[in-house]
Amino acid sequence: MSLREALESGRFAVTSEVGPPKGTDVSQMLDTAEKLRGHVDALNVTDNQAAVMRLCTLAACVHLAQKGHEPVLQVTCRDRNRLSIQSDLLGAASFGITNVLALTGDHVIMGDHPQAKAVFDLESVQLLEVVGALNNGTDMAGNDLSGTPEFFVGAVVTPDAHPIEPQLAKFEKKVRAGANYFQTQAVYDSESFLGFMETARSFDAKVLAGIVVLRSAGMARFMNKNIPGITVPDAIIAELASAQDPVAVGIEIAVRFINDVRDSCDGVHIMAVGAEHLVPRVLDAAGLWEVPS
Amino acid sequence: MIVVRQKPVDEICAFVTRHRRVLLVGCNTCAAVALAGGEKEVDLMAELLRLATSRKASFVEFSGTVLTRQCEPEFLEQLDSEGYDAILSMACGAGVALLASSVDVPVYPALDTLFIGAAQGLASWEAECSACGQCVLGRTAGICPITRCAKGILNGPCGGMSDGRCELGDRDCAWVLIFQRLEKFGRSEEFLEIAEPKDHSLRTRLVTWDAHEDGIR
Amino acid sequence: MRQTQVAHRSGLRDEQQRLYAPCRARCPVHIDVPGYLAAIGEGRFTDALEIVLERCPLPSVCGRVCLHPCEDGCRRCLLDDPIAIAQLKRAAADFGVYPRPEHPRLRPEKIAIVGSGPTGLTAAHDLANRGFQVTLYEEKPLLGGTMRYGIPNYRLPDYALDRDIDYILSAGIAVNTGIRVGRDVMLDELAASHRAVVITAGLQGSRALPIPGVDSPRVLTALPFLEASSRGEDVDLGNRVVVVGGGNVAMDVARTARRQGASDVHVVCLESSDEIPASPQEIHDADIEGITLHYSWGPRSISHEAGTCALNTVRCTSVFNAEKRFAPSFDESVAECFEADTIIFAIGQSADVGDLGIALTSRGAPQIDPLTLKTSIGNVYAAGDVVSGPTKIIDAIAAGHQVAATAYRDITCDTEPLRLLNEEIDTLGEVPDTMANKLETRRRIQMEHLEFFDAVKTFDEIEGGYTEYEAAREAQRCLSCTTGARLTREKCSLCLTCIRVCPHGAPILSTDGYVYFDAAACNACGACQSQCPSQAIVLEGHSEQEMSRRVERQLWAAEMDTALMFACSSTPIVPNLGGTPPRIITVTCLLRVSERTVLEALQNGATRVVFAGCVESTCRFLHARELVRQRSGHIEVLLSRIGMTNAFDFVEHKADDLDWHLR
Structure with missing residues (x-):
């Protein structure tokens, strides 16, 4: 069952992510994917994540697809103009890769090539529309395509953004631009997330709650300070700080959150951020280990 | 200036x-x-x-x-x-x-x-315009997202916004400012209009401008 | 001279030609007061003295005894105290070096000046400097007139007067003392042998009232008494002295009587305490010296009895009539009797020129045409107190300039000096509240003076004068009126930096799109000038070229590895850098030392440039220290970029209590 089928059938979906390597050796990426085989509906493949240059997303997706995984092609607008983005999308479709996640992308200043020219010819909302156009058989300029892709296109939203109003407005724009599903930025406060879901439910879009497994109080504090849109509540930081095995507690927190929200949203997206080995433990603990086919 | x-x-x-x-x-x-x-x-x-x-x-x-x-x-x-x-x-x-x-x-x-900037006081200026040749200020409450948003994007704040600040850390998020100003003047609805990708060919072609040719003078 | 007191906004002009600070406007000779105060503030006493001498050849005299109408106009009056303008003139004369005369090409015309008081000396000086052959005629053995024989030595010692006179005579003036024109030499002889004669004889006549009992050896008149005292003669007055009169001369007589040994001195005057013409300062000093004033008594007679006498008076009910003319009325029923060993009349002086053979007025003064200043003899002029009656010394000096310029015009047909003297001027308006609110209160620095119990024993000068440091600090209280920013509109790029940097809102953006400066709100801090990118702003009292010359002079004499230090004049102490002592240039504010000046100094041989900044408590100008710090930082960056990291230093004093005694 594909991600599209899972979500459209109303089954609680699970996605996770893998990062392409800096270099040509894709073995570690494939190992990680292997560990998650059968436990997730799809695997996001990041696109020069955090503006750090890596092996290209499309190639990584092809590797994964060739091994029988279901990849989600993350597309950012930072590095490519509208020609390049469209041609990459067509290329992906030609390999049967149809899951797309449209992002604006971190600024090049944040990454390892800060001197680079940032492109941003398009941004996430416009990219969603471009994908919609391709699905309709035309490119941005209105030219007909020979062979029409069938992308299942998603976007991201930050439920804990401050201020939240412009973020919600942009969420609405993304729905109108054709986003089929949303993966959220990591959230920890289930009450605030449920509040967000009330707004989200008024739109026709699926939402996968973002999960990042906390490994220590220090990690939580670092994310609060440095990652836009992530707020780890003080109570959770205190819980981690007093824990004998903070990793275990981090998993417990993640599971608790999943249990709190699973009836209100359509799935979870678990981001490994350097600890892919923890993803199966979370899924196991949350009772999501088996993906029904 | x-x-x-x-x-x-x-x-x-x-x-x-x-x-x-x-x-x-x-x-x-x-x-x-x-x-x-x-x-x-x-x-x-x-x-x-x-x-x-x-x-x-x-x-x-x-x-x-x-x-x-x-x-x-x-x-x-x-x-x-x-x-x-x-x-x-x-x-x-x-x-x-x-x-x-x-x-x-x-x-x-x-x-x-x-x-192209405006004075902020003694010996201090802020960039206000990127000479894109296609002014969007009418939709953005007079705040130029092309200039003041680090990414120059046109449909709202990106995920890098944090507490109203840009992910680059050196400026306010232009889109939060735009949202707030539109809201202040009761124009929040305009924020929801999707801005189409910019036509950069206009900018590219603007190497000269002859007012006579445009029939303006 | 016509003056128009113009409103505050009238400062709104970018070119001020004849806009004078009130001190300068009120000075009868318009000494450039802000100019010389600025020089003293930087410790440049010789420059200050030269500025004073441009308008007043008697700085040492005026620095001591001028009644300083300037100070009444000082714009600091409303904040705390006026600047000690007069006393600072003395500091200029005390510490500055009188310039050597420039002998202009000698003209053939000879001019005689009759009388060597302030009017005569001034006229002689002006005319000699214009090339005429000038001869002074003086009846007394020494020059100076009233200044020598009228003003007591405890206010104006001879050495102070001689210093000015020596300077005046250095212009090449011949002197005939001991010669009374009209007796020893006839006026028509002088008139025949000179192209012009100027009568500046002053008021030499001294009289008593024509009342019964006045003809007695116990009854004296003011001038002979003062003259005898000034010659050092002992006058036996007895213990109790009554002085009749209410003017400054009466106060001088009373205080001189104290020094002649009279222990009980009374001043009896016609006027009430509100009307008394003597200056408040003189009255105050007389009071301190134990002299008693009796107001509103009119002398009627003097009675004599066994070596003592008594002044019999009645109550004066009013001095002036409805037309403000002198017409005293009395209440004869109220009488008072003042017993005395000596009675001295100080009730006014009169002209004593009856023997000159010119037409006189009813008061005995020379009759002159007020336009030409000529007497009944065609080439004989008269000016000064002899014509106008008693005035202040500075008025007499003004009269000297006027008659000199008039005679010069008549001889040469050159009207320029006369036109300049009588040009119309504008006066700067009051300190706007917005500015006044931001200015710190700084009281006048009081100079050392003799305590009265010592003072009344001798004729020694009472006031000790400022030290150089005190003088500089006092001068720094000046608000530098009219020496501030002037904008050249053609150069202005309208960047508005001046508006943003001015702490007092002096630059104004007008609706016509131009920047104007409100001179009334400018205290010449130089912030705008220091920041103007177009060099469109200059300070009236400061020039880059002059700064370059000062740097050049310092470096000319410098040794190989010499540092050049720019010291803020407000810094209480110049830092010790060790090694070869630096050459020091003291400046009003370090903002006046541009980045370019610093680089130029390094280019011209200074091994290092040091800024010695002031401290918070002594800084004259709002925000200036912040701007100086910024400038220093900028200079350091520039120099480090060209590999001269150690060529510049900014030293600021931490110690804030260095000159507490001056605050």
Whole structure:
């Protein structure tokens, strides 16, 4: 069952992510994917994540697809103009890769090539529309395509953004631009997330709650300070700080959150951020280990 | 106005030390207002270059003058560059370019042209316009997202916004400001209109503009 | 001279030609007061003295005894105290070096000046400097007139007067003392042998009231008494002295009587305490010296009895009539009797020129044409107190300039000096509240003076004068009126930096799109001038060229590895750098030392330039220290970029209590 089928059938979906390597050796990426085989509906493949240059997303997706995984092609607008983005999308479709996640992308200043020219010819909302156009058989300029892709296109939203109003407005724009599903930025406060879901439910879009497994109080504090849109509540930081095995507690927190929200949203997206080995433990603990086919 | 700032003097030194008689030409419009290319800065730069070159035992003569605007041919006609073998222009890029096209000796820039900006107070400016040739300020409550958003995006804040600040950490998020101002004037609905991708060909084609051809004059 | 007191906004002009600070406007000779105060503030006493001498050849005299109408106009009056303008003039004369005369090409015309008081000396000086052959005629053995024989030595010692006179005579003036024109030499002889004669004889006549009992050896008049005292003669007055009169001369007589040994001195005057013409300062000093004033008594007679006498008076009910004319009325029923060993009349002086043979007025003064200043003899002029009656010394000096310029015009047909003297001027308006609110209160620095119990024993000068440091600090209280920013509109790039940097709102953006300066709100801090990118702003009292010359002079005499230090004049102590002592240039504020000046100094041989900044408590100008710090930082960056990291230093004093005694 594909991600599209899972979500459209109303089954609680699970996605996770893998990062392409800096270099040509894709073995570690494939190992990680292997560990998650059968436990997730799809695997996001990041696109020069955090503006750090890596092996290209499309190639990584092809590797994964060739091994029988279901990849989600993350597309950012930072590095490519509208020609390049469209041609990459067509290329992906030609390999049967149809899951797309449209992002604006971190600024090049944040990454390892800060001197680079940032492109941003398009941004996430416009990219969603471009994908919609391709699905309709035309490119941005209105030219007909020979062979029409069938992308299942998603976007991201930050439920804990401050201020939240412009973020919600942009969420609405993304729905109108054709986003089929949303993966959220990591959230920890289930009450605030449920509040967000009330707004989200008024739109026709699926939402996968973002999960990042906390490994220590220090990690939580670092994310609060440095990652836009992530707020780890003080109570959770205190819980981690007093824990004998903070990793275990981090998993417990993640599971608790999943249990709190699973009836209100359509799935979870678990981001490994350097600890892919923890993803199966979370899924196991949350009772999501088996993906029904 | 065009906001400019002086290049580091060592970079300028590298240009001029190859010459014998160098004329510094200031500009009493934007460059003066930006406190980088008026008479005071011309005098100071000349003195600094004298000091720098004489310390290296090279003998370069520096003189200075100021034009009202370097980006007008008529003002350039007032320039007497006879006898100089190089010119150091203390104007924005437009001034340097026009000056370079009107003399037969090398013209070097002493300034870096930063942006089209507005004064924030004493010796402080903010970029306000990117000369995109297709003004969007009417939709964005007078705040230019192309200039003031680091990514120049057109449909709202990106995920990098945090507490109203840009992910680059050096500015407020333009889209939060736009949202708040639209809301203040009861125009929140406009925020929801999806802005189509910009037509960059307009910008690309704008290398000259002739008002007569447009039938405007 | 016509003056128009103009409103505050009238400062709104970018070119001020004849806009004078009130001190300068009120000075009858318009000494450039802000100019010389600025020089003293920087410790340049010789420059200050030269500025004073441009308008007043008697700085040492005026620095001591001028009644300083300037100070009444001082714009600091409303804040705390006026600047000690007069006393600072003395500091200029005390510490400055009188310039050597420039002998202009000698003209053939000879001019005689009759009388060597302030009017005569001034006229002689002006005319000699214009090339005429001038001869002074003086009846007394020494020059100076009233200044020598009228003003007591405890206020104006001879050495102070001689210093000025020596300077005046150095212009090449011949002197004939001991010669009374009209007796020893006839006026028509002088008139025949000179191209012009100027009568500046002053008021030499001294009289008593024509009342019964006045003809007695116990009854004296003011001038002979003062003259005898000034010659050092002992006058036997007895213990109890009554002085009749209410003017400054009466106060001088009373205080001189104290020094002649009278222990009980009374001043009896016609006027009430509100009307008394003597200056408040003189009255105050007389009071301190134990002199008693009796107001509103009119002398009627003097009775004599066994070596003592008594002044019999009645109540004066009013001095002036409805037309403000002198017409005293009395209440004869109220009488008072003042017993005395000596009675001295100090009720006014009169002209004593009856023997000159010119037409006189009913008061005995020379009759002159007020336009030409000529007497009944065609080439004989008269000016000064002899014509106008008693005035202040500074008025007499003004009269000297006027008559000199008039005679010069008549001889040469050159009207320029006369036109300049009488040009119309504008006066700067009051300190606007917005500015006053931001200015710190700084009281006048009081100079050392003799305590009265010592003072009344001798004729020694009472006031000790400022030290150089005190003088500089006092001068720094000056608000530098009219010496501030002037904008050349043609150069202005309208960057508005001046508006943003001015702490007092002096630059104004007008609706016509130009920047104007409100001179009334400018205290010449130099912030705008220091920041103006177009060099469109200059300070009236400061020039870059002059700064370059000062730097050049210092470096000319400098040794090989000499640092050049620019010291803020407000810094209480110049830092010790160790090594070869630096050459020091003291400046009003370090903002006046541009980045370019620093680089130029390094280019011209200074091995290092040091800024010695002031401290918070002594800084004269709002925000200036912040701007100086910024400028220093900028200079450091510039120099480090060309590999001269140690060529510049900015030293600021931490110690804030260094000159507490001056605050």
